[in-house]
Amino acid sequence: MPPPTAGLGFKPEHFANALSCSAAGMWYEIHAENYMVAGGSRIAMLDSLSSRHPISVHGVGLSLAGSEEPDQVHLQKLKQVVERSDAFLVSEHLAWNRWQGGHFPDLLPFPRTTEALQTMARNIDIAQNTLQRKLLIENPSLYLILETHEWSEPDFLRELVRRTGCGLLVDVNNVYVSSHNIGGDARAYLDQLPAAAIGEIHVAGHVREAHGEIELLIDNHGATICDDVWKLYQHLINRIGARPTLIERDNAIPAFDVLLDEREHAVERMAVLTEPEQCHVHAG
């Protein structure tokens, strides 16, 4: 099997096309929480898909940036999904979504303090020890300006990598959206990330949303990827080389062929890189 190049977020409505797709280097990413069920058609679909294509497991519910330790039941379920799909990549977020038993379907911000760094490093250690796998941590899209940060996001991520041995998933669209919403230079941000730790890249679409005088970019995964995001992607891979790259689409999902066309943009950009090692896949 050729090494994974660019992949698509798996959608059950695309199952037949996804399964039979013969594009070289194709892989699929699943949201772990959708497969935390005992059995039935969804699990059968995952079993078929993982027998034919590499699977990346993307968790959205571990709440690693929360002050509480990861929920052990949830972690065990994540381990089952990772093992069942024989995942080649496992990722989670620089965000929280659980608080005192309640759970929110979003990736929430926090002040990047030294205290938060310590708890997040502890939580990543717990998760990696349970999973016996390296986790890639993804930068979230940000909307809220916080005055109490003690660390920049790239420095915070770099320090997490140093302390826990985790890797990074760089969401280029999130960097673009966040730099618009809270300020900062997106290219400079990407340049500060440790290249060797980056194991995966996400690219996605976003929308503009007006709130009175204020215009925010919303990372809705529901639109075509814009040129500026592709330029940022090119900027990143020119420096770090090719990495498994996901076309992330979760809303207003078009036909499979439309996503394949978007995927080609990433494949072509990776193919012309001069670096001898075209695609690094971080095992285990």
Place this chain on the structure above:
Amino acid sequence: MSTQAEFQSEFTNYLLAERLPIMPPRMQAAMTVYRNTVMRGWIDALAANYPTILKLVGNEWFEAAASEFCRRHHSNTPVLAELGASFPSFIAEFPPAFDLPYLSEVANIDRNWMKSNFAADTASLPVSIFQGLSGDQLMSTRLQLHPATRLVACKHSAVSIWLHNFHNNVDELTIDDSDQDALITRLPEGIVVTPLCMIEFRFLTEIQNSKALGEAAVTALGINPEFPLAATLAKLINLGCFADVSPKPRTQT
């Protein structure tokens, strides 16, 4: 409480407040995005888990009911398929649904359809299992429901309404209070919802409660001496209702 925990606590209060307190416009815009995303996530998950309710009441009504539900019942799970377990009982007590008495029961069928869809995999009992058994052996057999088999007690024509919507039937449906319960089973080709009469429901409930086939038959025949035991059993087995027999019935030698 740590500074980080204090931040989470305060942020959670903003997420769940009926309305945001006065704050600087930039912060208000950002908090609105988070609040919208969280509420949208919950409502979309509820809509995915209760598709027949959404079809019956339409978007506007559903969103109003779902928002009210989400404000009162904060989700405790990141697994969206599990979200809204108490939505059927919420609907039963939701004043705008008082003149739709079937709605809560239809929601209960949706809920159990989901449970059936995600239940553990195991082989169904084949019809051939009873071949060669004596009457006594058959009657002492205890059957076990398949993990994907769900029984839902209904009134108010809920099963007919559910099936009518599932099949996108455009004919007018007569709604009465006929006594019909729902059996939900999983076959290789998909989930099947079957109406059960009261006696069939009682018969299956006895089996679910670990009664031997003979005891369940006595209950059913006590209600109606004409109860077609063999035909009912064959129908239920063909629907994939059972998982295993314990102990394995022995054939006559």
